[in-house]
Amino acid sequence: MFDRFLPKEYNFFGLLEKQADYAVEAAKIFKEAVVTGSMSEETLNKMQEVEHQGDDVTHSILDQLDKTFITPIDREDIHALAKEMDDITDMLCTISSRMRIYKISKVDKHLVEFGSIIEESVLGVLCAIKGLRDLKNVKTILKACVEVNRLENAGDKKRDEALVELFETEKDPIAIIKWKEIYQEAETVLDICEDVTNIVESILVKNA
Amino acid sequence: MFDRFLPKEYNFFGLLEKQADYAVEAAKIFKEAVVTGSMSEETLNKMQEVEHQGDDVTHSILDQLDKTFITPIDREDIHALAKEMDDITDMLCTISSRMRIYKISKVDKHLVEFGSIIEESVLGVLCAIKGLRDLKNVKTILKACVEVNRLENAGDKKRDEALVELFETEKDPIAIIKWKEIYQEAETVLDICEDVTNIVESILVKNA
Amino acid sequence: MFDRFLPKEYNFFGLLEKQADYAVEAAKIFKEAVVTGSMSEETLNKMQEVEHQGDDVTHSILDQLDKTFITPIDREDIHALAKEMDDITDMLCTISSRMRIYKISKVDKHLVEFGSIIEESVLGVLCAIKGLRDLKNVKTILKACVEVNRLENAGDKKRDEALVELFETEKDPIAIIKWKEIYQEAETVLDICEDVTNIVESILVKNA
Numbered sequence: 005m006f007d008r009f010l011p012k013e014y015n016f017f018g019l020l021e022k023q024a025d026y027a028v029e030a031a032k033i034f035k036e037a038v039v040t041g042s043m044s045e046e047t048l049n050k051m052q053e054v055e056h057q058g059d060d061v062t063h064s065i066l067d068q069l070d071k072t073f074i075t076p077i078d079r080e081d082i083h084a085l086a087k088e089m090d091d092i093t094d095m096l097c098t099i100s101s102r103m104r105i106y107k108i109s110k111v112d113k114h115l116v117e118f119g120s121i122i123e124e125s126v127l128g129v130l131c132a133i134k135g136l137r138d139l140k141n142v143k144t145i146l147k148a149c150v151e152v153n154r155l156e157n158a159g160d161k162k163r164d165e166a167l168v169e170l171f172e173t174e175k176d177p178i179a180i181i182k183w184k185e186i187y188q189e190a191e192t193v194l195d196i197c198e199d200v201t202n203i204v205e206s207i208l209v210k211n212a
Numbered sequence: 213m214f215d216r217f218l219p220k221e222y223n224f225f226g227l228l229e230k231q232a233d234y235a236v237e238a239a240k241i242f243k244e245a246v247v248t249g250s251m252s253e254e255t256l257n258k259m260q261e262v263e264h265q266g267d268d269v270t271h272s273i274l275d276q277l278d279k280t281f282i283t284p285i286d287r288e289d290i291h292a293l294a295k296e297m298d299d300i301t302d303m304l305c306t307i308s309s310r311m312r313i314y315k316i317s318k319v320d321k322h323l324v325e326f327g328s329i330i331e332e333s334v335l336g337v338l339c340a341i342k343g344l345r346d347l348k349n350v351k352t353i354l355k356a357c358v359e360v361n362r363l364e365n366a367g368d369k370k371r372d373e374a375l376v377e378l379f380e381t382e383k384d385p386i387a388i389i390k391w392k393e394i395y396q397e398a399e400t401v402l403d404i405c406e407d408v409t410n411i412v413e414s415i416l417v418k419n420a
Numbered sequence: 421m422f423d424r425f426l427p428k429e430y431n432f433f434g435l436l437e438k439q440a441d442y443a444v445e446a447a448k449i450f451k452e453a454v455v456t457g458s459m460s461e462e463t464l465n466k467m468q469e470v471e472h473q474g475d476d477v478t479h480s481i482l483d484q485l486d487k488t489f490i491t492p493i494d495r496e497d498i499h500a501l502a503k504e505m506d507d508i509t510d511m512l513c514t515i516s517s518r519m520r521i522y523k524i525s526k527v528d529k530h531l532v533e534f535g536s537i538i539e540e541s542v543l544g545v546l547c548a549i550k551g552l553r554d555l556k557n558v559k560t561i562l563k564a565c566v567e568v569n570r571l572e573n574a575g576d577k578k579r580d581e582a583l584v585e586l587f588e589t590e591k592d593p594i595a596i597i598k599w600k601e602i603y604q605e606a607e608t609v610l611d612i613c614e615d616v617t618n619i620v621e622s623i624l625v626k627n628a
């Protein structure tokens with residue numbers, strides 16, 4: 005009888021984890037492509053598929069947020085997490101698409117390293133998000149956050165190194181235009197991962 | 213006597229509609245310019261005039277938000293709508309200004325198509341915003357939102373097509389720099405339109 | 421005995437002023453470098469040092485926000501101010517780093533002027549932030565906000581002028597890529613300063 009007064013059981017943690025899973029899948033597809041040395045049309049299609057699935061989960065989260073007053077953690081944190089994790093997958097999809105558009109046929113060592121750093125970072129995001137459900141292993145969560153932060157710094161360095169080499173060795177301005185954008189976008193993925201873990205850390209502080 | 217306890221009559225809906233009207237005006241000016249084939253100084257001046265008028269409305273909305281506790285829809289939604297709609301007009305003004313700075317004297321078919329897609333999308337935004345006032349025609353609002361979403365996807369495709377052709381056919385790197393920026397900014401207008409309708413959809417869900 | 425119920429004394433105003441101080445320091449380092457004509461490694465190191473110190477203050481503010489319910493001004497305003505002021509210092513550090521990466525060995529008159537405009541604008545930000553503590557000198561605060569707004573417009577004009585000259589006179593596309601980015605980022609610093617003073621103005625209205 006009073007059921008209607010009880011909050012519906014919205015599964016925010018499950019949905020956030022699902023988003024993180026898709027981000028990990030996108031990072032794995034990206035890494036494999038750069039290790040292989042090129043972005044095939046088939047791989048890009050797979051990436052876009054993952055991106056669409058991630059979009060659906062994002063919409064579910066935002067929709068459920070709008071339908072309930074009661075959330076397990078601050079609603080603006082859920083909103084921000086959903087948006088940022090969507091951005092991770094989106095950005096990986098954008099880079100993959102640019103690689104096709106620019107007909108990048110040979111991937112350089114910097115992008116291969118970015119592939120690994122990004123995968124590690126997104127795995128850190130997944131770990132931090134999984135910890136939110138019960139906040140029992142605060143140490144594990146914090147360790148993941150620190151790691152994502154470290155990887156963002158590593159990515160900054162990598163991008164700077166890559167740009168220095170690009171401007172020193174590449175004489176074709178059109179190639180510079182293409183690679184500059186790809187390196188900068190790769191680094192942006194790591195910035196977004198850090199945004200996610202910053203939100204997670206803030207949730208930890210508020211629930212301490 | 214109790215007047216002072218009553219909320220002042222702030223006309224948020226009217227102001228938001230005015231912003232949408234200015235965005236439509238900017239989109240029409242932009243479309244006409246690209247159809248004509250170039251951005252004259254006179255046209256740019258008209259665009260900047262509209263942009264300033266839009267700015268004034270944005271400031272009015274934000275100012276009134278700060279002065280009242282009572283809003284007809286969530287205050288953060290009004291804030292976000294005002295900011296995003298301001299961004300539509302701003303971005304159209306930026307592209308127009310860049311066309312002058314880059315001395316773009318001949319507009320290509322891709323930008324002409326962007327002109328049409330953008331106009332349609334901003335008209336969709338206007339329709340969705342107008343529906344907010346009484347939420348009576350939810351179907352009409354939702355139809356506009358779906359349309360704006362469709363146009364954003366169309367814009368993504370258009371930008372990718374335009375970039376592929378640009379990098380395949382243009383051999384002058386300086387021309388690539390100019391056009392790459394213009395195409396990407398044109399697509400950004402459609403992203404912002406979609407941001408507006410996402411907020412409108414969220415308002416619908418919360419008021420369902 | 422009731423101490424535990426009293427809000428801890430968090431020093432939000434002091435921390436925000438400290439952030440503004442670091443932004444001023446970054447602006448002064450930047451201006452000196454462009455006046456000197458180049459960004460030495462030593463100067464970049466000094467800039468990065470300031471950026472790290474600014475980061476620490478930002479983290480302190482966000483952390484204290486998460487730990488308290490009671491704030492002297494709206495918590496979302498403190499949050500936004502902290503983020504925007506962090507962005508000022510970050511962006512100045514990014515431009516400085518790019519100047520090294522791009523081996524910019526001779527600074528042009530436009531960047532020198534940007535150096536002055538940015539310094540003036542960040543000093544306006546500091547003045548506005550300092551006024552928040554007691555809101556006694558609303559006129560002084562508003563004057564600073566108007567000035568920061570004026571400088572943002574001046575920066576827009578400067579960037580457009582610089583781009584026109586760049587595309588008219590520079591024939592090396594790689595030099596265009598570098599300088600275009602630097603001018604646009606320099607203008608972005610002024611945008612962020614204006615974002616700060618917009619928040620300050622909004623705080624004034626809410627506390628009027």
